[in-house]
Amino acid sequence: MKKITVKKLIAMTLSVALSASMLAGCGGSQSAESTASGTTSKEEGAAIAEAVEADPSSVSGHIEVGGWPSGDDGFEAAMAGFNEIYPNIEVELVFTDTTAHHQALQTALTAGSGAPDVAMVEGAYISQYRDSSALCDLNTLGAADLKNDFVEFKWDQATSSDGRKLVAIPWDLGPTLYYYRTDVFAECGLPTDPDEVAELMSTWEGVLQVAEAVSIPGERWLLPSAAYPYQWMFINRDYYDEKLNLNLEREGDLECLQACLDIRNNGWDMNVDMWSAEAYAAYSAGTCVSVAAGSWFSGFLKTDIDPDGAGHWGAASLPGGLPSTNWGGSFLVIPEQSQNKEAAWAFIKYMLATTEGQNAMFKAVDYFPAYTPAWDAAPELYTKGDDYFGGQAPNALAAQIAAEVPVVNNTIMDTTAEGYLYSSFNAGAEAGETPEQIRERLGKDITAACAELKEQQIQTLKDAGAWEE
Template sequence: MKKNGLQRNLALTMAAVMALSLTACGTSSNTGSDKTTVSGDGQQTASMPADPADLKGSIIVGGWPSGDDGFKAALNGFHDKYPNIEVEFQFTDTTSHHQSLATSLAAGSGAPDVAMVEGAYIAQYRDSKALTNLLDEPFNAEKYKNDFVALKWDQAYSVDKSQFVAVPWDVGPCTYFYRTDVFEECGLPTDPAEVAELMSTWDGVLKAAKAVNKPGERWLVPNAAYFYQLMYCNRDYYDEKMNLKLDREGDLDCLNAIIDLRADQLDMNVDMWSTEAYAAYASGACVSVATGGWFGGFLKTDIDPDGTGHWGVAELPGGIPHCNWGGSFLVIPEQSKNKEAAWAFIEYMLCSAEPQNEMLEAVDYFPAYTPAYDNTAIYDAEDPYFGGQKTKALWASISEDLEPVFNTIMDVTAEGCIYNSVNAGLNQGLDAQGIKDLLAKDIEDATAELKNQQIQVYKDAGLWNE
């Protein structure tokens, strides 16, 4: 995306925090509950009370909108189970939240008891000793491992797998959103399966783009570069030797299609998050966009609230495999004075089907907790906004297909390069390999410092061989 400079700076800040916190002291005192047990080696560990009403005190939950709206939708049930825990919300914009959290973790004070972490940055946090290891007593988070989307759960382990610091909240299964009314007008199929079949090849994508195009008035997508970004959407940019790995099946075919789309002015050539793109989605001037399933919520509430029946959802075009875009986690800072109550909040909200689905209905955060999908009344329901499609069933199917990948602290910076580098290559008239080479150089330059920090993490863990 265009904000790659800001992303890189934030990544560097959090990587520095991680480096500092790796050398931090051990577990801090835990004063939320006086109950302790004695382990086999004679050390005391905290324990959860048998009666939830015995958990008392207050916790602060921090994050960014609309996470607070999601939590509030499930809060009555939490208070029914934990009547003596008070919850205060501290929510601000995503960047400010992460900057404040990083500062508080480095300082050792000022962090909330429960904090949201955006999926893009989880690699910067997962080795931090400033966060509570949820594998330990009394949390025992590992018991939930098989109940979560594998890709998301795996991201929260430290590099040596000795700690697990974050529970996944949501997942962003990627799909293709398209204007059914415009497709019908242009003689294209509107049924999701038929649209997916038509656009399963880049020739099909170009055919659709030409069919809907009105020069200077209507385009297939906001920016063709995002098709290429989807090929790396799981943020698996590096191998375990920290070598950049941009080679993907069909990557040059994708770039050649992007070159043709831009040459024929079949994309708007604007950022998909820009005001111009938002207005074009609503008016039908921009006919489609491929992104995470959460975009459906944006369409309904912010972008095109009057668009009921004018949108469809299909599998990704161009043969791009199932992938994830976004998603968030919840962590407990080690400095929290009420970790048991903080864990009770996380466990209730994220490790239970009913609250997960209440939050889904409120803010369209698609659960990473897969038992939530068993509610057929929700996941087999027809969505009127999308012409009666069973969109949640589609997203659930994609989510369950997402396997773990290798992530690093460089990933968010690498991702930030794609939009600018691909567009720069298009502007320079480079061929597909030329664009790919330019992107590789830009990523390597932008991530050099972060790569050294990541390698040091592996060295400290005894996992790096020169």
């Protein structure tokens, strides 16, 4: 029996999917409320957990797993090990782009049918689902026993507001790294060793020094957009405190904004989105010299952006003296509407809560495991030099960063707030505003755009008994 089939969805019927803005505008229990009746009881969950553990060969059937690339490559890399333990489960991967996947998932959860048995959820969206009754409470399946094996801040993101439910198991982290073209740095007389690069760029003055050295206005640029260094300050999406006060004032934020303005005014950025075709082409050509992202970006470089770039890239800690932080990462959930929760839970447990599953996927796609036993089980994956990075070891740096990332307060407003980091900066820069004026503009823009979302978030917290006036 063929254990895995792959369905690549090239187009989605948008008439049955919510727009990205609508999805970002839905929160808490309202965003992911299923019309399906009932939820998995403790007794049902215990029976599922026992079946998965006691007799894996008895767990059978077909499940769909939905997500976005390169998650499918990760699952395929670990599928042989999964099939060995669970020979009677057939897995179909239904993968499309990130936005379309979340649109379709949202629509299916709202309708009460049509969702995959297991679904990936990107870190930007997890706060919209953490209080949802449309997703199985994985604690009923015994997930609570796994808590100490996962990085704390990721487990916290998947836990309901009242602390009672767990709607997702963390897959990976995004320890944030600064990626740079070592060949261009060397050409310009700059250091290429990651520690030396980090030291040189540890101040905003040093960042500007590098920007000037590598940039040829109109031909070569330091960054895709000058807004990104400011975005790095908020990259873990910690815009609001527990009282939902917007917190934009950060140590060194005005110095950072001034550096961003200097980069823009000197023509040292492309003024394009980092995910655009123009940026991708420039990374590969060496005309956009650097970008920062979660460590999963290593896999993007190797497979999608610059597969011929081995030896041309390095990875260091974030510039500007910014602290260790995280960008993104993904989770796996089981919708309550799934008709085969046994097989779904078996899939999640093997892929995310075994060292074999996690490390097979990590080796294939650079998704840094949130499951900490994986780090010790195959230390060579985390410490060995990487030929693509000229013998540097980005994973060792990522492990160090991952251990230092604090728990933060994520909300359903975060994705909307994140978008204004770019638009408000660009508008302020175009208007010739000062850093103080740009920060003030950003605060007004986020407050206005998130007013309704904030009320939804407060109501969700009230419903969970986790809000005090």
